Amino acid sequence: MSAAAWHMIRCRKLSTASPGVKRALLRSSLRKFAKVTGTIVLGGCVFIAYEVVSLNKALTIDTQVILQEKHKSYIYLTPSSYRDQENIAAGLTYKARKELHKAARRFLEISSRVLLQPLDATHLRSSEHLSHVDADPHECALWVLLKRTRSPNQAVRLRAVQELAHNLHWHDYQFRTAAQAVDQRTVVGLARTPQVDLRFFLSPPALPELEDGISVEDELRHLLASLPQSEVDQCVQYFTSLALRESSQSLAAQRGGLWCFGGNGLPYAQSLTSIPSEKVESFCLQALVQHSRVPSHCDYIVANGGLQLLQRVYQLRKNSMKIQRNIVRVIGNLALNENNHAAIVQSGWVSVLAEMMQSPHIMQASHAARALTNLDRDVVQEKYQDGVYVLHPQCRTSQPIKADVLFVHGLLGAAFKTWRQKDLSEDDKPSAAREDYTECWPKTWLAADCPYIRVLSVEYDTHLSDWRAKCPAENQRKSLAYRSRELLAKLKTAGVGDRPVVWVAHSMGGLLVKRMLADASEDPDLKSLLKNTKGVVFYSVPHRGTFMAEYSVSVRYLLFPSIEVRELCRDSPALRDLNENFLNIAKDRDFKVLSFVETLPTTVGPMIKILVVPAQSADLGIGDLIQVDMDHLNICKPEKKDSFLYKRSLQFIQEALRGFAH
Numbered sequence: 001m002s003a004a005a006w007h008m009i010r011c012r013k014l015s016t017a018s019p020g021v022k023r024a025l026l027r028s029s030l031r032k033f034a035k036v037t038g039t040i041v042l043g044g045c046v047f048i049a050y051e052v053v054s055l056n057k058a059l060t061i062d063t064q065v066i067l068q069e070k071h072k073s074y075i076y077l078t079p080s081s082y083r084d085q086e087n088i089a090a091g092l093t094y095k096a097r098k099e100l101h102k103a104a105r106r107f108l109e110i111s112s113r114v115l116l117q118p119l120d121a122t123h124l125r126s127s128e129h130l131s132h133v134d135a136d137p138h139e140c141a142l143w144v145l146l147k148r149t150r151s152p153n154q155a156v157r158l159r160a161v162q163e164l165a166h167n168l169h170w171h172d173y174q175f176r177t178a179a180q181a182v183d184q185r186t187v188v189g190l191a192r193t194p195q196v197d198l199r200f201f202l203s204p205p206a207l208p209e210l211e212d213g214i215s216v217e218d219e220l221r222h223l224l225a226s227l228p229q230s231e232v233d234q235c236v237q238y239f240t241s242l243a244l245r246e247s248s249q250s251l252a253a254q255r256g257g258l259w260c261f262g263g264n265g266l267p268y269a270q271s272l273t274s275i276p277s278e279k280v281e282s283f284c285l286q287a288l289v290q291h292s293r294v295p296s297h298c299d300y301i302v303a304n305g306g307l308q309l310l311q312r313v314y315q316l317r318k319n320s321m322k323i324q325r326n327i328v329r330v331i332g333n334l335a336l337n338e339n340n341h342a343a344i345v346q347s348g349w350v351s352v353l354a355e356m357m358q359s360p361h362i363m364q365a366s367h368a369a370r371a372l373t374n375l376d377r378d379v380v381q382e383k384y385q386d387g388v389y390v391l392h393p394q395c396r397t398s399q400p401i402k403a404d405v406l407f408v409h410g411l412l413g414a415a416f417k418t419w420r421q422k423d424l425s426e427d428d429k430p431s432a433a434r435e436d437y438t439e440c441w442p443k444t445w446l447a448a449d450c451p452y453i454r455v456l457s458v459e460y461d462t463h464l465s466d467w468r469a470k471c472p473a474e475n476q477r478k479s480l481a482y483r484s485r486e487l488l489a490k491l492k493t494a495g496v497g498d499r500p501v502v503w504v505a506h507s508m509g510g511l512l513v514k515r516m517l518a519d520a521s522e523d524p525d526l527k528s529l530l531k532n533t534k535g536v537v538f539y540s541v542p543h544r545g546t547f548m549a550e551y552s553v554s555v556r557y558l559l560f561p562s563i564e565v566r567e568l569c570r571d572s573p574a575l576r577d578l579n580e581n582f583l584n585i586a587k588d589r590d591f592k593v594l595s596f597v598e599t600l601p602t603t604v605g606p607m608i609k610i611l612v613v614p615a616q617s618a619d620l621g622i623g624d625l626i627q628v629d630m631d632h633l634n635i636c637k638p639e640k641k642d643s644f645l646y647k648r649s650l651q652f653i654q655e656a657l658r659g660f661a662h
Contacts, residue, residue, distance in 0.1 A: 204348025
């Protein structure tokens with residue numbers, strides 16, 4: 001306002017003054033205006049220069065302070081000296097990176113809305129032009145991949161998980177960031193990726209300290225006692241009572257609860273305390289395995305802290321592979337119910353299973369693979385119950401599966417040890433051939449030669465004597481009829497029968513296969529299994545029985561033969577009917593049959609060698625019958641990959657599946 005008034009006064013003076021005076025006044029005004037303007041401009045420049053210098057000093061970055069702040073910013077720390085040096089070279093604090101990530105993600109979200117495209121379809125190049133701001137060009141790529149893993153499009157999700165797992169440029173802190181950011185579906189997918197970096201997984205949460213006087217054995221006993229005992233089969237009751245009896249005796253001895261026996265109590269207590277805690281825990285875990293096979297009991301196990309307790313036992317018994325396998329068997333059974341998946345993941349089991357998957361021991365890796373497969377509902381539709389194991393593929397794969405090959409062991413066999421390579425002699429062990437030795441040739445050799453097949457192996461308890469039976473309370477469980485119904489139900493859940501199938505069986509396992517095919521022919525729900533059976537391989541199967549069963553009967557006072565052995569008697573009417581039924585099915589369905597038979601006697605005791613299955617019993621009358629210079633135990637164990645036994649078996653499988661595998 002004052003400036004305007006001054007201007008008006010000056011204009012009035014100029015309008016009333018003479019021309020000479022006007023010129024003098026105008027020059028004077030211009031000089032004053034120039035002085036004022038110059039003073040303002042110069043002062044402003046000085047002020048701006050001062051502020052720039054001050055701001056520059058304020059923004060000077062101390063790299064040592066950055067390093068300290070960077071370490072403070074980590075949420076999840078592990079010692080890794082050489083990786084820390086890589087992070088130092090990045091040149092920015094973790095907080096700065098975090099803000100950059102937020103800005104980058106916000107930018108991508110806005111751009112995707114503007115372009116009317118989902119974020120998952122945004123190309124990684126959208127974030128590459130931001131990478132010059134950050135020292136690590138893969139920062140935005142990490143967040144974009146993490147976002148893609150949650151895409152509603154399954155193909156996008158699976159591809160993102162694969163790229164995330166196989167990226168070799170992540171820093172240690174990026175693995176930790178991903179471990180905390182991934183969802184349940186993604187962490188399971190990462191665990192099922194071959195040779196995945198274990199830094200993608202958070203360690204199991206810390207377990208609370210046990211109360212004074214309480215042991216792991218006590219916790220297991222309390223868990224078993226809390227589980228329902230009614231409406232369960234006799235085997236579950238047997239295992240539970242056995243475990244509780246052993247643990248109770250050991251507990252009483254350790255706490256001096258036998259004082260009432262007076263002088264005789266001390267030696268009795270000493271005899272009970274000789275039971276190792278590991279053995280008692282093993283009894284309890286065997287009972288828990290049986291309970292976990294009952295679907296209604298799985299909820300009780302989870303609700304009563306079973307997952308955390310099993311985690312404690314697993315960490316305590318890292319040197320006992322048997323205990324660890326039983327624990328993972330329980331986890332695999334619990335994973336059959338999708339309602340338990342969140343609890344299993346939150347209790348830290350995925351990291352344990354991922355580490356176990358990379359074990360060099362096939363049994364350990366296969367048990368972990370079964371549990372993870374049951375957890376992976378994003379890719380797998382089938383469910384694998386206790387006793388059904390996938391030997392190939394155990395990880396996620398892009399190879400489409402065209403057929404199944406199913407292995408069934410015989411008496412005293414198992415899902416893995418029956419199909420190992422023939423044990424090498426002492427002379428062969430130091431040779432180069434030892435490097436090619438495999439603990440399970442279907443998993444190693446067959447999977448490599450036929451990558452398009454799914455290789456399955458089943459396991460069931462078999463015993464020569466009722467004395468050694470694990471569940472003597474219910475012997476009928478060991479009959480061919482019972483086992484057939486039980487296995488057929490499990491195989492149907494695993495999707496066996498949905499694609500072409502080839503059966504491979506050893507000894508009594510061949511009789512079980514024939515019984516399952518006969519039962520499938522009478523069940524409308526299993527017609528597809530019979531229809532898709534393309535071939536059967538028999539390794540020394542006693543189609544007409546064996547005199548070994550009669551030998552057992554003759555020494556009944558030493559060996560009470562179980563139902564399995566009694567069913568193997570020569571010329572048994574049941575075997576004869578089963579054989580005729582199978583021949584009719586094979587001719588009607590026109591599937592291929594190959595039989596191998598032993599020619600060497602088998603050592604069954606001191607100074608006793610016998611031919612367990614002679615050629616006349618192994619001969620079905622259809623298909624090829626090939627005699628092999630091996631005994632009964634090794635007839636299904638090839639000496640090496642280029643041996644005739646393996647090559648002929650491989651040829652048969654490939655021919656039976658010809659037309660379906662490509």
